Amino acid sequence: MTKEEKTRRTREKLTTSAIEMFGEKGYEGFNINEFCRTYDVSKGILYHNFSGKDELYLEGAKKCYSEFTEFLENSGKISDIRQYMKVRLKFFLKYPIYEKFFFEILLRPPFNLIKEIRAIQEKQLEFNKQVFKNLIADAPLREKMTIEEALDYFDIMQEVFNRKFIKISKDAENLDVLSKYHEEKIEKFIDYLLHGIIEKH
Numbered sequence: 001m002t003k004e005e006k007t008r009r010t011r012e013k014l015t016t017s018a019i020e021m022f023g024e025k026g027y028e029g030f031n032i033n034e035f036c037r038t039y040d041v042s043k044g045i046l047y048h049n050f051s052g053k054d055e056l057y058l059e060g061a062k063k064c065y066s067e068f069t070e071f072l073e074n075s076g077k078i079s080d081i082r083q084y085m086k087v088r089l090k091f092f093l094k095y096p097i098y099e100k101f102f103f104e105i106l107l108r109p110p111f112n113l114i115k116e117i118r119a120i121q122e123k124q125l126e127f128n129k130q131v132f133k134n135l136i137a138d139a140p141l142r143e144k145m146t147i148e149e150a151l152d153y154f155d156i157m158q159e160v161f162n163r164k165f166i167k168i169s170k171d172a173e174n175l176d177v178l179s180k181y182h183e184e185k186i187e188k189f190i191d192y193l194l195h196g197i198i199e200k201h
Contacts, residue, residue: 011049011059014041016097019060023100026175027057027110054113061105061120064098069124079134081190085183103179106162107169129154135194154193161189 001009017039022030032053036043050056071091078084092099109117132154133147141150165182172178 007049010045014039014046014049014056015059015063017041018056019064019101020097022057022060023097023104026104026108027053027113030057054110057110058113058116058120060101061117064101064105065120065124067095068098068102069127072124072127077134078131079137081131081135081187084131085187088183099179100175103175103182107165107175107178107182109166125158128158132190135190139194157189157193161185 018030018035021035021038025031030053032043032046035041036046050059068091071094072078072087075087075090078087092102105117105121129151133151136147136150141147165178169175169178
């Protein structure tokens with residue numbers, strides 16, 4: 001085994017272990033000393049591969065979002081919100097280690113890493129936009145409404161939706177319950193976004 005391959009495998013192992021612990025304890029609850037004890041890792045090995053907690057978190061986030069987005073992209077064209085939710089669920093059932101960490105990143109992102117996290121999430125958010133575009137592709141839009149304007153509106157509302165849950169999460173004791181509530185609300189959110197909230201006569 002080459003030195004480069006050994007380093008790659010060590011980083012991969014540390015990243016996977018970090019994903020598990022961050023998923024269980026969150027960013028604030030994660031402690032380097034506890035991490036090293038739990039996974040039998042020397043601090044020398046850890047700091048040889050990562051500068052510390054922040055880099056570990058971001059590397060885990062990259063791996064989580066990269067594999068999640070790749071799974072979505074390999075699932076064929078998604079043009080129905082229920083289909084989209086089924087694919088998300090299928091991913092988390094296949095890779096359960098990612099589920100808690102995914103929602104930690106989404107609902108409780110550390111403030112000092114917001115900029116980096118947004119960059120990591122960008123590709124997946126673009127995929128969400130493409131799903132929305134598929135949803136409205138054959139639908140009659142309002143007069144003077146263009147596809148581009150509809151997608152811009154989706155961007156805004158997606159951000160508002162996620163920020164709402166980030167705010168709620170600060171007071172939530174159980175993130176598992178909140179993440180399930182988040183998933184349940186997505187379908188209704190898309191329905192209201194498409195059809196509005198006022199009954200037309």
